[in-house]
Amino acid sequence: MYFTRESLATNRNTQSHWNDLWAVRNMMSANQEAMIAANRAHMTPEMLQANAAAGYAREFWQEVDRMVVTSREETIGMEILDDLMTIQTTLPIGKTVKSYNIGGNIAEDVSVSIDGQAPHSFDHTDYDSDGDPVPVFLAGFGVNWRHAAGLSSVGLDLVLDSQRAKMKVYNENLVSYLLDGKSTIIVDSKQGQGVRTHRNTKKVNLGASGVNIDLTTADQDQLITFFTTGAFATTATENYVTAYDVVWLSPQVMGNLSKPYNNGAVIQGTVKEEILRRGRIKEFRESFALMGNEFMGYERKQSSLTPLVGMNTGITPLPRPLPNTNYNFQILGAMGMQVKKDNAGRSGVIYGADMG
Numbered sequence: 001m002y003f004t005r006e007s008l009a010t011n012r013n014t015q016s017h018w019n020d021l022w023a024v025r026n027m028m029s030a031n032q033e034a035m036i037a038a039n040r041a042h043m044t045p046e047m048l049q050a051n052a053a054a055g056y057a058r059e060f061w062q063e064v065d066r067m068v069v070t071s072r073e074e075t076i077g078m079e080i081l082d083d084l085m086t087i088q089t090t091l092p093i094g095k096t097v098k099s100y101n102i103g104g105n106i107a108e109d110v111s112v113s114i115d116g117q118a119p120h121s122f123d124h125t126d127y128d129s130d131g132d133p134v135p136v137f138l139a140g141f142g143v144n145w146r147h148a149a150g151l152s153s154v155g156l157d158l159v160l161d162s163q164r165a166k167m168k169v170y171n172e173n174l175v176s177y178l179l180d181g182k183s184t185i186i187v188d189s190k191q192g193q194g195v196r197t198h199r200n201t202k203k204v205n206l207g208a209s210g211v212n213i214d215l216t217t218a219d220q221d222q223l224i225t226f227f228t229t230g231a232f233a234t235t236a237t238e239n240y241v242t243a244y245d246v247v248w249l250s251p252q253v254m255g256n257l258s259k260p261y262n263n264g265a266v267i268q269g270t271v272k273e274e275i276l277r278r279g280r281i282k283e284f285r286e287s288f289a290l291m292g293n294e295f296m297g298y299e300r301k302q303s304s305l306t307p308l309v310g311m312n313t314g315i316t317p318l319p320r321p322l323p324n325t326n327y328n329f330q331i332l333g334a335m336g337m338q339v340k341k342d343n344a345g346r347s348g349v350i351y352g353a354d355m356g
């Protein structure tokens with residue numbers, strides 16, 4: 001979802017996004033240079049000073065791009081998206097929905113013989129399909145043309161301060177979509193859903209009408225039973241999950257699992273460590289994006305779930321038709337979230353909360 005040296009070096013679609021981003025930047029820089037050249041004879045000294053930069057220097061964009069990447073650290077829940085970026089699917093910019101086929105049934109006759117004669121049938125599998133939309137995320141920020149001072153160091157600081165504030169809001173919207181999607185996003189009858197709300201995520205109701213357990217206050221025996229032989233383990237078994245790569249916990253659940261594990265009269269590490277020793281979970285992590293009696297886990301592989309990146313996050317300037325037009329910029333990216341199932345409805349993603 002972001003331009004990094006690693007993603008640019010390894011992904012062709014990411015390289016295409018980068019080239020498109022710089023094409024727009026160069027167009028806008030040429031646009032501004034042409035505007036200044038056409039109006040220089042009529043501009044006041046104040047206008048000339050405020051527009052001294054004419055175009056946008058490469059050093060300017062280096063600072064802006066660096067801010068895009070570092071601003072992620074200031075957003076609660078971004079750690080989940082960062083973890084999933086290792087299995088993201090980068091799409092061409094024009095892709096608005098990512099569908100996939102689900103293989104169906106096929107004849108089960110197989111010939112086992114000495115002479116190697118043909119099997120009884122030559123049929124093909126039936127297919128169902130599923131998919132998820134890839135919406136665009138758009139935000140803007142600007143700097144007054146007089147304050148910009150030709151995008152000097154003072155002007156650049158003002159741009160970066162404005163960018164930092166707006167990137168926080170932009171990133172919060174990305175995390176919100178990652179977790180819960182957006183019900184108003186519908187493409188080809190496919191609704192935009194997040195990891196917690198997705199139709200293919202396996203839900204465990206921790207409330208009174210479900211397994212009736214509060215993971216924030218449960219004792220060590222209840223916690224160990226739930227994760228190793230109870231509803232959590234049963235869901236994993238039913239979905240052919242040997243072990244979830246990561247299970248994200250709310251701070252309250254993490255605090256309870258971090259209590260000492262008492263084996264008789266002997267303390268042997270923590271409850272969390274004891275659950276990990278029993279093998280259905282590879283790692284517990286804490287996220288402030290989850291609250292109270294809540295957890296979320298997944299197998300970290302594209303066949304289970306993947307962020308759909310239709311456009312890596314980038315910043316481009318908007319045209320300035322006049323010397324006293326403000327310096328305005330747009331933050332633009334496109335991302336969906338795909339949770340997959342197989343032909344039997346099995347999924348490698350699990351979510352637990354009090355659902356009533």
